[in-house]
Amino acid sequence: MQSFITLTLLVIAIQAGAGIVPRYGINQDFVWTPDAEIPALIQAMKDAHIQAVRIAIRWTTVEPERGKWNFTKVDSVVHALHEAGIVILPTLMSVPAWASGVKPAGVKGFYDSFPPQRMEDWQEYVRQVVFRYRKEVRFWEIWNEENGADFYKPQPDAAHYVSLLKTAHDTIKSIDPKATVVLGGLQLNGIIPNPWLTVKTETSSRRFTTRAAGVILMSRTYIPTFWRPRNKGRLTLPNLFATQSA
Numbered sequence: 449m450q451s452f453i454t455l456t457l458l459v460i461a462i463q464a465g466a467g468i469v470p471r472y473g474i475n476q477d478f479v480w481t482p483d484a485e486i487p488a489l490i491q492a493m494k495d496a497h498i499q500a501v502r503i504a505i506r507w508t509t510v511e512p513e514r515g516k517w518n519f520t521k522v523d524s525v526v527h528a529l530h531e532a533g534i535v536i537l538p539t540l541m542s543v544p545a546w547a548s549g550v551k552p553a554g555v556k557g558f559y560d561s562f563p564p565q566r567m568e569d570w571q572e573y574v575r576q577v578v579f580r581y582r583k584e585v586r587f588w589e590i591w592n593e594e595n596g597a598d599f600y601k602p603q604p605d606a607a608h609y610v611s612l613l614k615t616a617h618d619t620i621k622s623i624d625p626k627a628t629v630v631l632g633g634l635q636l637n638g639i640i641p642n643p644w645l646t647v648k649t650e651t652s653s654r655r656f657t658t659r660a661a662g663v664i665l666m667s668r669t670y671i672p673t674f675w676r677p678r679n680k681g682r683l684t685l686p687n688l689f690a691t692q693s694a
Contacts, residue, residue, distance in 0.1 A: 473500030473535070478525040479509055486525065490532050500535040502589065506542035507573045508560050514546050514569075519580060530584040538581070539589045539632070540574055540616060541599075547573075561601045563608055567615055574619045582624045590616045591632035599635075 474493070478501075481489060493501065503525065511517050529536050542560040545552050547569045552559035564570045578588065593599040594609045609632075617629045 475502040502537040505538040596635035
């Protein structure tokens, strides 16, 4: 996933800066960063010439209970980054227990990795977040490591993830037609078989990315980046799609 994050942020930063100078980004979970440390951290990013950052805007954080929204921390982070001139790539993820129907105490690992029971609840979360930050954010990432059993429970489901992806895409575009939507960063780049996946098949990871790739190619509004192991060279999305859909 690190290659995906770095290259996606690089593409985003170049787009934002008219492509004149290569620009670099990092991943930083600002919402979990103590308030007192944020100004110094942003200044350190500026000193290091970091011009794009990937942050999580978790559903569990902004709507911990149905209908009770709290954007206090996220507001401060987004406004500070925007004022600093740093391009923001929020990740929309982390489903609250009230929306997934799970009991956190009985879940091993991340309880917020279960998908929502109702697509309407997911759509409203996306709508609330995107509308609120539409003037400060132009790039959105949907979920994180959705091909991994720890981030998509009870196990990865390409078809269901793509339904969340499409719903988020359509909602975002209805609010900001010029926004760019990117596929969630994949574990092991989406190519190498995931050793933690409960479905132990050599091509399970490829089948997952192929299904998502079909939506991406039709939409032409996502920026996916896939890589083969270093000794096999780069695997582009059209090649992946053509190979796996044959």
